[in-house]
Amino acid sequence: ENGEEADGENTIVAGTAPGFPPFQMVEDGELIGFDIDLLEAVVDETEYELAEWEQLEFDSLIPALENENIDVIAAAMTISEERQEQIAFSDPYYSADQSILVQSGGDFQPESLDDFDGQTVGAQSGTTGETVVRDDLIEAGIVDEDDYTSFDNYVLAVEDLESGLIDAVVLDEPVAATFEAERDVEVAFVYETGEEYGFGIRQEDEDLQAALSDGVAAVEESSEYEEITSTWFGE
Numbered sequence: 411e412n413g414e415e416a417d418g419e420n421t422i423v424a425g426t427a428p429g430f431p432p433f434q435m436v437e438d439g440e441l442i443g444f445d446i447d448l449l450e451a452v453v454d455e456t457e458y459e460l461a462e463w464e465q466l467e468f469d470s471l472i473p474a475l476e477n478e479n480i481d482v483i484a485a486a487m488t489i490s491e492e493r494q495e496q497i498a499f500s501d502p503y504y505s506a507d508q509s510i511l512v513q514s515g516g517d518f519q520p521e522s523l524d525d526f527d528g529q530t531v532g533a534q535s536g537t538t539g540e541t542v543v544r545d546d547l548i549e550a551g552i553v554d555e556d557d558y559t560s561f562d563n564y565v566l567a568v569e570d571l572e573s574g575l576i577d578a579v580v581l582d583e584p585v586a587a588t589f590e591a592e593r594d595v596e597v598a599f600v601y602e603t604g605e606e607y608g609f610g611i612r613q614e615d616e617d618l619q620a621a622l623s624d625g626v627a628a629v630e631e632s633s634e635y636e637e638i639t640s641t642w643f644g645e
């Protein structure tokens with residue numbers, strides 16, 4: 411927009427991992443979603459300019475940030491202590507728990523993780539859903555390691571669930587609700603994890619981190635946050 415910024419100093423590249431509706435998905439070849447609109451609105455509040463969006467697999471986002479292929483992650487990424495050893499985050503912009511998704515009207519209708527005995531389960535590689543499977547199902551001795559499938563994205567996991575190849579999928583609650591509305595799957599129960607999403611940045615990019623956090627606050631204070639929420643969550 412502003413010729414003075416065309417020197418590239420303040421130009422940033424964003425990375426995301428589509429297939430996570432309504433936060434990021436590709437429709438008719440176009441990258442759309444809550445995180446796309448929100449990051450664009452947030453960056454508009456700053457001195458930075460968003461040059462382009464890179465689409466990657468979720469578990470490639472942190473390496474791409476560290477390699478400087480991208481400068482910011484906008485991928486419904488949960489702020490976690492483990493990730494904070496590698497990267498920094500903006501202030502949080504959305505809260506979520508995990509949900510257990512099963513086939514609509516199927517035989518497996520669990521009410522808690524204890525009901526998973528002998529079942530097969532899927533999640534996306536590198537996600538907090540996968541952490542629930544590993545820590546609270548496999549480590550807990552409820553599900554066999556061999557009965558877990560790690561998927562490149564949640565669309566593939568939901569397709570295997572619909573066709574009965576797996577019994578359940580663990581994923582973020584707002585995304586599970588979207589799949590429930592659009593596909594032949596339903597939420598069995600919500601597993602409370604109290605997660606918060608933040609934009610990921612390199613630890614040394616403190617100016618960008620501060621600018622994005624200020625931008626999140628500004629967008630939340632204006633009517634924009636509500637507008638973007640209503641666009642993607644219909645309320």
Ligand code: ARG
Pocket residue numbers: 426427428429430434468485486487488489534536537538539582605
């Ligand atoms: N919030 C979860 C996490 O941080 C899942 C994010 C998955 N995002 C995506 N774009 N596929 O691990």
